[in-house]
Amino acid sequence: MSVLIAIPARYASTRYPGKPLVVLKGPDGEKTLIRRSWEAAMAVRGVDRVVVATDDARIADHASGFGAEVVMTSSAAQNGTERCAEVAALLPGHDVIVNLQGDAPLTPAWFVEDLVAGLRADPGADIATPVLRCDGRALNGFLADRRAGRVGGTTAVFGAGGRGIYFSKEVIPYTAKTYAEADPTPVFHHVGVYAYRPSALMAYPHWPVGPLEVLEGLEQLRFLEQGRPVLCVEVQARGRQFWELNNPSDVAVIEAMMAQVG
Numbered sequence: 001m002s003v004l005i006a007i008p009a010r011y012a013s014t015r016y017p018g019k020p021l022v023v024l025k026g027p028d029g030e031k032t033l034i035r036r037s038w039e040a041a042m043a044v045r046g047v048d049r050v051v052v053a054t055d056d057a058r059i060a061d062h063a064s065g066f067g068a069e070v071v072m073t074s075s076a077a078q079n080g081t082e083r084c085a086e087v088a089a090l091l092p093g094h095d096v097i098v099n100l101q102g103d104a105p106l107t108p109a110w111f112v113e114d115l116v117a118g119l120r121a122d123p124g125a126d127i128a129t130p131v132l133r134c135d136g137r138a139l140n141g142f143l144a145d146r147r148a149g150r151v152g153g154t155t156a157v158f159g160a161g162g163r164g165i166y167f168s169k170e171v172i173p174y175t176a177k178t179y180a181e182a183d184p185t186p187v188f189h190h191v192g193v194y195a196y197r198p199s200a201l202m203a204y205p206h207w208p209v210g211p212l213e214v215l216e217g218l219e220q221l222r223f224l225e226q227g228r229p230v231l232c233v234e235v236q237a238r239g240r241q242f243w244e245l246n247n248p249s250d251v252a253v254i255e256a257m258m259a260q261v262g
Contacts, residue, residue, distance in 0.1 A: 003116055004049045004094040005041045006071070006087040008080035009034050009063075009102040011056035016247060020059050020102055024251065026258040033245055034059060036105035038068045043109045046116065048094070052102075053087050079219040081194065082205045088198045096120075097201055099194040103245040106257055107193060111235045115195045118233035122161070125231035126200035127223050129164075131156045131188040132235055136179030139187050142171045154190040154218060156232055164230035167218050191235065192244065194220065200228055 009020040016022075020034035031039075034052065041050045052063040055075040063070050071090055077083040084099045096116055100107060111130050119128040134142070134155075145152030155172050157165045166172065167190055179185050196204075200223070210225035212218075223230050241257045243250060 001095040001116075001120055002093065003047045003096045003098060004051065004087070004091060005044065005047055005098040005100050005112070006051055006053045006084045007034070007037050007041055007100050007102045008073075008077075008083040009037075009052055009054045009056075009059050010077075010083075011054075011059055016245075019245065020054075021062060022245070022251065024105070024245075024258065025255050027261075032062065033105060034063055034102055035066050035068075037100065037102045038063065038066070040105050040107050040109070041100050041112075044098075044112045045109065046113060047098075049091070051087060051091070053083050055083075077205075078209075081196075081201070081219045081222075084194075084196065085201050085205050088196075088201050092198070094198065097196045097198055099196070101192050101244065104192065104243075105245075106241065106243055106254060106261075107191070108235075108238070108240050110238070111191060111193060112195075114235050115193060115233050118162070118231055119195045119197070122231050124229055125163075126197050126228045127220070128195045128231040128233050129156075129220060130191040130193055130235040131158070131232045132191055132237060134185045134187045134189050135181065136183040136185060137181040138189060139171070139179060139185045140181075142187070142189075146171055154192070156188045156190040158188075158232040162232045162234070164220075164224060164232050166224070167216070167220055169216055169218070188232070188234070190232075 013019045022033045051069045051071045053071045060070045073086040142152040151169045213221040
């Protein structure tokens, strides 16, 4: 099974313009966000090709400079999935396309490896995405964020065989129980990595944007709104922390986590 990892990267981020070129300090020195994300992708076993997908010449020039393969995509892509669909059309012949977000350099390699293995084992699924069971500490943090009017993360609900039922920026499913920090809970944190079968991925941009995708701002809901099966693959943190860089304040958080990893 041939696997390609695409790293979508755009310069014109609404919340953080120029984000892929932001420099992060780590134990190995200073490197840009896009370079660290590319290095995370290169660490995944069983991958045949890794590309940076962008519509911006500044990102393309920088990525080419540190050795990445770059695929130029259009500026019309509305999200990372649509950008990956362009990659799938431009680079045919792969059995699985992985969307490794360009703002998640701390994504452990085994998350992606487990994701690809899950999709390989379930021929009925069009897309697979990792979920991580929240402990009491994580759940309480999510709930505190929502009470303060903030989004602390996306949660996922799935049924038999890991089939996704819904994804939300609210904390679902509801639970009235109080959990100690180390207790496992019934709430699963959705990790924003995706593995797609090319046929479903290339169909995605042609589907209408549904009301749930608009309300939640979650691109994976387009698959569910079209009745396409989404496989949720439970992964293990193994003591690792991870964080996405969405706002300037996240830089210090990620740098601190990188220092712990060493």
